[in-house]
Amino acid sequence: MPHSGRRRRCPRPGCPWQAHCGSGSAVLSFALQAAGPAALGEHELPARGRAVIALMARPALLAGLVTVDVAGDKWLP
Structure with a gap:
């Protein structure tokens, strides 16, 4: 089926997928920041x-x- 070129728009601002993406980004950021000290421990x-x-x-x-x-x-x- 060919693509019509139209983008599907969210019917209202603040769709649930935006909240999920934001929450997922926050969790991933926290995990990456916590991985450094956890991996290095007391090492410099x-x-x-x-x-x-x-x-x-x-x-x-x-x-x-x-x-x-x-x-x-x-x-x-």
């Missing part, structure tokens, strides 16, 4: 790992600031 991160984190910190912060600046008030409900 190797120098190379610390260097990678240090190199990524500023670009990640800049990307967040640019995104918020570009999106502006669209982020607010």
Whole structure:
């Protein structure tokens, strides 16, 4: 069956699938953040790992600031 090009739209804002996606993202984020300390335990991160984190910190912060600046008030409900 060929695709008509139309997208199905949600009949109302705040559909249940959006809540599930948001909840799933939060759970996944928490699990990934908890995995590091759980895996390393009392061990210190190797120098190379610390260097990678240090190199990524500023670009990640800049990307967040640019995104918020570009999106502006669209982020607010």
